[in-house]
Amino acid sequence: MTSLFAYLDPGSGSMILQIIAGGLAAVAVTAKLYWNRLLRFLHIKKDEPEATQPEAGSPADSA
């Protein structure tokens, strides 16, 4: 089990929506999402490589 998601394509717009629309619970996550984008836009932070490698600590791998 190497990929993050299951067989179903969650849809990229649908994922972003869940962050924006999460209300109070989502404020911190939304802020972080756009903060990361800003840093990348200002070239302060580099893009991390596409992680198709195993997720560290995920139960699928440790089991």
Added chain:
Amino acid sequence: MPTPAETSASTGLEPGSFRDPESRVFYADERVYRALSADGLKDFEALEQSGLLGDDRIVATERAQNGAALRGLLVHEPAGVLQHERIPFVSYPYEWTFSMLKDAALVQLDLLLAALDKDLVLKDSTPYNVQFRGARPVFVDVGSFERLREGEPWIGYRQFCMLYLYPLMLQALKGVDFHPWLRGSIDGITPAQMRGVLSFRDRFRKGVFTNVFLHAKLEQRYADRGGEVKQEVKRAGFKKELLVANVRKMRKVVGRLEWSPPEGVWTAYGERNSYTDDDARRKDDFVREVATSRSWDLVWDIGCNNGRYSRIAAEGAGTVVAVDADQGPVELLYRDLRTEGNEQILPLTMNLADPSPGLGWRGLERRPLAERGRPDLVLALALVHHVAISANVPVKEFVDWLASLGSALVIEFPTREDPMVQKLLAPKRDGLHPDYELEYFERVLGEAFEVERSERLESGTRVLYFARPKRG
């Protein structure tokens, strides 16, 4: 511990269960089994440990003997096999009424919340994972439970919108039946399609702006950026609390969606109890006598209307499938059956002149009505004139179709003089439907069936028949 028969496993594959690579449903000896991959088995073990498996909203499931012989079911050798309780009759969302789809949606969401509480999640959100035992929704896809992985949003959110939320909104907000759309599209309604259907005013209704308009907009903007967004979401630290909050919000939105049949339907439905004339009593007796003459496993009541005869048939049957083309009375019947906790009568809405076909990949994923279980007895009461006159199906065609089911039959023939038949004939040219005559009907019925008994009701314009299929 039950053992699936080795030889029949490959032939008994459920053709609608192949999308999830971790589990596959198959049939052997009239039983339902599920083969699990190694990962699927670990997920199942987590489900067992959570204690959720015993929940009565989830199909009864036990481990079956390891099916090492079941080669070819999954990419790798199956690591485990489960056996499921069999649902008496399979039905699909495009045959359910509004409240049935809504109740299935609520079961889906409630189980997801219960799963999240145990650090599990449902990997998809399709109504095809729910079946009805009578008026009770049962979640049948045990393979949908998996261990929650950190940083993961609600994977099934988009699918939930497309197959549950939008169809329900279509009915509740626009008064448009969702059935043709779900039947025409196995994946449901896309966010962009749903946006196209709604008006400016609709944006102000609860849940519409976010789940339809914003959703469609974001989908457009982020098209083809799947991998990138996946990383972004993860890095931003998507937490379980956020997932739970999103599911709770969705539950509120779905819970508020309401639809009710037009007033005329309520009036006609209510007449069930005040219907006391002699004809009705004799018709009741006729049906009851046949229904209780032996124990019928599966009865179809086609053209069930308010379910009066489905209820009588249920006195002598295992399961009754009550079908009507009009969603209204079936919706009201479902509500009553739900209140009663009825697990015997399954109400469905479908036009018998255009019944559910085989759909999906190779036309096999969703099966036609007759392939989901042949009835032992069919009730076709106050139906033949609608099929023959309104839908222009020749009388002989209809009788031959009934004979092809191979079941016993109770059929009512309203003669040309009957007021209802007159009403259907009125807009038509004189002399049309020459095959709609009592004598001709009796001839074709006698050719296809052995007629055991018949009775002309007091009013003289309605005749009842009990017939058995011809042998050989």
